[in-house]
Amino acid sequence: MVQYTKARQDTSFAALSDATRRGILEQLGRADASITDLALKFHMTLTGMKKHVGVLEQAGLVITEKVGRVRTCKLGRCRLEEEAAWIERYRQLWDERFDEVDKIVEERKQKEKIDERK
Amino acid sequence: MNANEPAPGKKTTVERKSERELVITRTINGPARIVFDAWTKPELFQRWWVPKSSGMSLLSCEMDIRTGGTYRLVFSHPNFPEPMAFFGSYKEVTPHSRLVWTNEEGGEGGAITTVTFEDRGAETLVVLRDLYPSKEALDEAIASGSTGGFSEQFEQLDDLLVTLGASARLTYE
Numbered sequence: 388m389v390q391y392t393k394a395r396q397d398t399s400f401a402a403l404s405d406a407t408r409r410g411i412l413e414q415l416g417r418a419d420a421s422i423t424d425l426a427l428k429f430h431m432t433l434t435g436m437k438k439h440v441g442v443l444e445q446a447g448l449v450i451t452e453k454v455g456r457v458r459t460c461k462l463g464r465c466r467l468e469e470e471a472a473w474i475e476r477y478r479q480l481w482d483e484r485f486d487e488v489d490k491i492v493e494e495r496k497q498k499e500k501i502d503e504r505k
Numbered sequence: 506m507n508a509n510e511p512a513p514g515k516k517t518t519v520e521r522k523s524e525r526e527l528v529i530t531r532t533i534n535g536p537a538r539i540v541f542d543a544w545t546k547p548e549l550f551q552r553w554w555v556p557k558s559s560g561m562s563l564l565s566c567e568m569d570i571r572t573g574g575t576y577r578l579v580f581s582h583p584n585f586p587e588p589m590a591f592f593g594s595y596k597e598v599t600p601h602s603r604l605v606w607t608n609e610e611g612g613e614g615g616a617i618t619t620v621t622f623e624d625r626g627a628e629t630l631v632v633l634r635d636l637y638p639s640k641e642a643l644d645e646a647i648a649s650g651s652t653g654g655f656s657e658q659f660e661q662l663d664d665l666l667v668t669l670g671a672s673a674r675l676t677y678e
Contacts, residue, residue: 473647474519477527480556482517485531485631487553491543492535499539 402446407431408439412448412462419461422451524640527616529633537622537629541601544620545570555580564588572598576606614642 402408407429414420414428426436440460443449450463517531533540543549547568555563564579577592593607593615602622608615616635623630637643 470521470647474521474527478517478519478529480559481519481529481531481633483556483558484553485517485533487556488540488543489533489535491549491552492533492539495539495542496535 398446399448402442402448405439405442408443411439411443411460415449415460415462419459421457421459423457425460521643522634525637525643527635527643529635531631532625533629533631534627535629536627537601537624540629540631541604541622544604544622545598554578560584570595570598572596574598611646614638614645616642616646 403412410429411425414425420428422433422436422440425431425440426433429436431439440449440451444451444463447463449460451458451460453459515532515534517529519527519529522528543553545568547566550568551563551566554566555561559582561580561582564581566576566578568574568576570576572595575592575594577590579588579590581588589610591608591610593609595604595606596617597603597605604618604620606618608618614637616637619634619636621632623632635643637646
């Protein structure tokens with residue numbers, strides 16, 4: 388588990404370690420953009436921009452969609468954060484369930500004790 | 506240590522153990538025999554499966570608890586116009602120690618749930634495993650945001666965006 392989580396974190400951190408990629412995220416935060424738009428904005432070649440977007444996509448920070456000849460990029464949901472939040476909500480759900488099971492089990496134990504005495 | 510915190514080991518834990526498996530653990534104060542009853546007797550099961558905070562109501566609960574038997578739970582929630590059904594079948598029912606069921610409401614991507622009950626002195630260790638058919642199926646379950654509890658909150662994501670200095674509002678399709 389530790390190894391597994393770490394590998395995922397590494398992907399996100401590596402994606403965010405680069406100033407251009409952080410800039411791309413900021414840009415996409417304002418509006419979706421095509422690879423061409425981004426390449427122009429950051430004064431890069433299409434190939435260079437494709438690489439950066441690929442890294443961000445790998446980390447789940449950006450999603451891309453190809454419509455016709457244009458590939459549009461937009462912000463993705465950060466899987467790591469999203470997953471941690473979901474797992475915590477799931478844990479709370481189960482915690483509440485188990486608290487109720489605890490009560491029911493306690494009740495049955497008491498009942499058995501009383502029945503034994505009869 | 507905070508006095509309100511449950512004793513160590515008693516706490517509910519949830520871990521993504523692998524790409525396609527979630528594991529939930531909890532220790533219950535009572536023998537496996539009684540804990541197993543709480544999971545398999547419909548009149549008891551109905552009392553705990555739907556926590557109040559979920560906002561859901563259990564409309565009906567059919568459980569034919571035997572290997573090969575089926576179950577069907579129908580819920581309603583104020584945010585959903587139609588009731589929702591959760592259903593599947595029991596692949597294994599071993600009294601006081603093990604339950605395995607399928608979750609078929611989502612079609613092919615449904616998990617197989619295995620619950621084991623282990624006597625630990627006067628207590629019982631309950632371990633529940635949700636095994637999804639693929640990494641994608643579990644990712645999708647997470648991305649849907651639904652835990653079966655219906656509290657869709659993504660504040661943490663927004664926090665991340667603030668850290669990034671992005672002024673965006675995320676849309677979660």
